[in-house]
């Protein structure tokens with residue numbers, strides 16, 4: 001057993017200090033407007049319906065709804081649409097992920113007080129920056145892909161504890177909620193209760209297309225179009241699922257540890 | 262085909278000439294019409310006398326079709342002869358009910374509850390039609406899977422009280438757990454009735470992550486719907502996508518290229534390997550055996566890295582496609598895969614030797630969470646959970662799909678039904694998966710990866726079935742007009758195994774629940790849909 005323990009060198013990667021040395025993987029899709037012939041193939045093919053033309057007719061992608069499926073790349077005859085390997089995509093403002101304006105469903109938060117102290121929250125966390133961060137994960141209706149990737153942060157390769165970040169079993173101990181899933185009808189109440197049980201100041205990070213916008217499950221009888229219909233969100237991490245590093249980037253972004261983009 | 266003729270003969274013998282309107286499609290699917298009067302007799306004949314099992318049961322709203330009625334479908338699986346018998350029964354539109362078969366097929370009870378929730382069609386004689394899919398917030402009388410229900414309509418919240426089974430007696434108390442749990446897992450609510458330490462009864466309230474997947478797929482283009490099937494359950498992406506593709510390919514009457522078939526086997530086994538390594542690591546974590554946990558996590562990390570390097574998606578997303586495999590992912594990667602398989606196999610065997618010698622490990626897993634063979638059969642427990650309890654059944658052997666028919670592998674079997682057996686089945690399956698992957702690589706022949714599917718004939722149905730890491734996975738699709746889906750029924754193994762879990766924990770102490778739960782490793786998303 002001892003032999004086994006020392007058999008392998010350190011597995012943990014150095015991200016984000018050093019960029020990742022990885023083969024190409026699927027990151028965000030991009031459409032090169034100069035190559036686009038305007039055939040609209042991708043718009044009708046996109047399973048999530050997130051490729052759009054804005055009012056000027058310029059094509060673009062609403063990344064918060066994108067499920068990173070690469071179908072646009074497959075159907076594009078002119079090579080305008082392609083998948084890049086960019087994964088540091090998290091944004092604090094959902095509008096920054098979008099091409100077309102955002103219509104958020106009406107939000108019904110039982111206690112608006114939390115809204116008002118948003119700014120203060122951020123100031124505080126910044127001040128206590130460097131202290132350990134306790135995270136509580138809430139699955140509000142995911143396909144469990146996102147949950148597995150969050151779990152992946154705990155594996156020997158990513159070892160998130162080296163940042164002083166820990167996953168805690170109770171919302172009462174948490175500084176941050178990582179929420180996955182679209183917020184299903186049956187989870188709405190539990191999500192609100194968990195949110196209210198988390199002491200202030202708190203941050204909420206929406207992980208994955210589902211949590212950002214409802215993803216592919218948008219507009220269904222049992223889902224909401226993203227968790228920001230229910231609780232305020234500080235950072236949105238697009239992806240389906242976002243890879244562990246993308247989630248890590250989102251967490252660090254929420255803490256302002258990573259530079260503003 | 263011979264085997265199909267045999268089955269027809271048997272049906273005639275037991276049933277008279279009345280069941281003559283049958284037809285055989287897609288080689289091994291026999292469709293028969295049955296009426297309300299005969300359905301119980303037929304189920305009895307097939308399940309009790311012929312030893313077939315009820316693999317799936319669902320309703321379909323066909324009021325928009327010429328028949329203009331609701332129909333209930335029963336899918337019986339004849340594992341020995343590799344055939345499915347799909348019986349269709351029309352529902353009386355006045356009564357909106359049909360006779361229940363749950364008194365002698367226990368697993369039917371859950372399907373009947375599901376049908377009642379989603380369609381409002383009642384199974385007469387089933388005493389426990391308690392809501393399952395919907396919680397107290399769902400108003401009565403709303404049935405989303407009827408065609409008249411608009412997909413995006415969200416009815417106002419109701420507040421009904423949720424009743425749980427009460428166990429009375431001196432010193433009996435209840436422990437409610439969830440839906441938000443301590444670990445990073447999916448939501449579900451567990452109600453334990455406990456006396457002292459042992460669990461007397463466990464009732465699981467699920468469907469917290471019910472997203473209405475079956476409804477949203479109706480009317481969706483079949484190529485887009487594929488992406489929904491990939492997102493039924495994250496860690497079973499490939500199996501679900503594969504079952505979906507199989508059904509679509511049968512409807513379109515398309516044979517996929519040989520190279521794609523073998524590629525699919527390789528990816529399916531990679532998914533199984535990843536999933537099993539994760540499960541075993543999870544049980545070790547809950548036992549508090551840190552060394553083993555990290556060993557398995559490391560191996561799992563390796564498989565993830567391999568998968569990512571080969572096909573760019575850690576969850577095997579966008580790998581399959583209706584008609585074949587999206588790209589030739591294996592080309593040039595053969596050596597890398599073989600090397601990694603050899604490395605994992607060696608590490609795995611060494612780790613098994615170490616942990617099997619530890620009393621810390623053996624004490625916790627042996628005789629914990631026993632699922633008896635009879636219960637396993639009654640509830641149609643499937644996959645490793647069934648095989649650990651002596652149910653000799655594996656879809657890959659009984660209904661060989663893709664290239665499995667030409668490959669050599671063993672189905673591992675244990676009889677005790679405890680956590681230890683489930684882990685042993687999984688460990689042995691890891692080794693078998695590694696073998697299958699290496700075999701697959703050697704069998705690869707050059708060729709195309711995909712047969713194009715441009716058109717789905719309307720109103721044709723087909724079954725897709727796979728052995729996912731968790732067990733038998735059944736998808737049924739009926740195509741609609743304009744290449745869309747009319748009805749998509751998904752029955753993942755978790756649906757069968759949740760009730761089995763609730764049985765297996767009885768008599769065990771509460772602190773052992775996490776271990777038992779992990780050893781089953783059920784998907785909430787795959788169950789709740």
Ligand code: SF4
Pocket residue numbers: 029045046047048049050051061065066067068069070071072073
């Ligand atoms: S990757 Fe998929 S979901 Fe995203 S824009 Fe392209 S087609 Fe749409």
Ligand code: SF4
Pocket residue numbers: 141142143144145146147180181207208209210211215239240241242492495
């Ligand atoms: S964003 Fe994608 S991976 Fe994450 S829960 Fe939703 S469907 Fe699953």
